[in-house]
Amino acid sequence: MQSFQFYVGRALDRAIAEWSKRIEEPKGVVTSGPILDDYIRGPEGSRARLAKYENRSKTPAYRHQWCGAFVSFCWGLSLDPDIRKYIMRSCSRIRGNYTPATPARLRGWGPSRAVPASDIQPGDIMLVGKGKGSHITLVFAVDGDVIHSIEGNSTGTGPDGSRYEGVVRHDRARSEAKYVIRLRLEDLTGACS
Numbered sequence: 001m002q003s004f005q006f007y008v009g010r011a012l013d014r015a016i017a018e019w020s021k022r023i024e025e026p027k028g029v030v031t032s033g034p035i036l037d038d039y040i041r042g043p044e045g046s047r048a049r050l051a052k053y054e055n056r057s058k059t060p061a062y063r064h065q066w067c068g069a070f071v072s073f074c075w076g077l078s079l080d081p082d083i084r085k086y087i088m089r090s091c092s093r094i095r096g097n098y099t100p101a102t103p104a105r106l107r108g109w110g111p112s113r114a115v116p117a118s119d120i121q122p123g124d125i126m127l128v129g130k131g132k133g134s135h136i137t138l139v140f141a142v143d144g145d146v147i148h149s150i151e152g153n154s155t156g157t158g159p160d161g162s163r164y165e166g167v168v169r170h171d172r173a174r175s176e177a178k179y180v181i182r183l184r185l186e187d188l189t190g191a192c193s
Contacts, residue, residue, distance in 0.1 A: 004185045007078050008123035012140050015074040015150040020159050023152075024166040039069040039152060044076040046089050068094075068136040070152025070167065071125055078188045082106060091133045094125065095179055113181040117174055120147055125181045133178035137170065145174040 039045040046069035068091075072084040079088075086102045087093050087109055093102070094110040120126065122140055126149060127133025137149035149170045156168030 004183075004188075007075075007185075007188050010078065011075045011138070012122060012150075014076060015138050015140060018070070018074070018152075018167050019150050019169060021167070022158050022160065022164075024158070024164045025153075036066055039066050039073045042073070045069045045073040046084050067151055067153040071136050071138045074138055074150075075183070075188075079183070080187050080189050083109070083187055088125075088136070091127050091129075091136060091179070094127060094136065094181060095132060110181055113183065113187075115180050115182045117177040117180055120174065120177060120180055121182065123183070125183070126177050127179040128172060128176050129178065131178075139180075147172045147174055147177065 046066075068088040072079060072088045075084070082103055083106065086098070086106055093099075096108065096111045098107050115124065120139055120142055122142065124139040126137045126139050126147065127135065128137060129135040135151070135154060137151040137154075139147055140150050141148040149172065150167070151170060152167045153165075154168055154170065155163060155165045156170040158164055158166075158168060
């Protein structure tokens with residue numbers, strides 16, 4: 001059995017690898033494509049299987065806010081598939097607002113993993129943005145009060161230093177964290193066997 005830190009390292013390595021590919025959303029163009037489909041619909045992403053996301057010709061990937069799907073993709077098959085499918089799809093669900101379709105075992109999941117912003121660590125999932133948080137990020141490093149994240153569906157810095165929208169890096173003040181969760185070993189498929 002691997003340690004939790006092994007899985008954190010693997011998720012962060014995957015995030016950095018995706019960022020290094022310079023995955024960019026073209027300005028003014030309806031975004032879709034195989035990479036975003038992998039984040040949203042793929043077996044290692046959020047596994048969106050709702051009818052409105054299944055018909056790719058009628059509902060392209062751009063209609064799905066894919067920041068949570070990107071974080072799910074970074075954790076990949078290590079992360080429980082139901083967590084990827086039902087929880088990581090929205091800030092609201094991470095904070096504990098579930099739908100009737102959410103499996104009973106996952107109700108209360110997000111709040112039970114909440115940690116204070118003062119304790120943010122690499123691998124944590126951090127909500128930032130308006131209100132209680134409107135964007136899902138993956139923390140890859142902490143430097144005092146500066147939180148470094150890699151995230152999808154955002155505007156930030158690419159591997160060449162340019163700014164664009166897509167899979168990017170952000171450096172944020174700790175005070176920008178609206179809600180933070182830390183996965184547990186039990187959330188990882190096969191980690192407890």
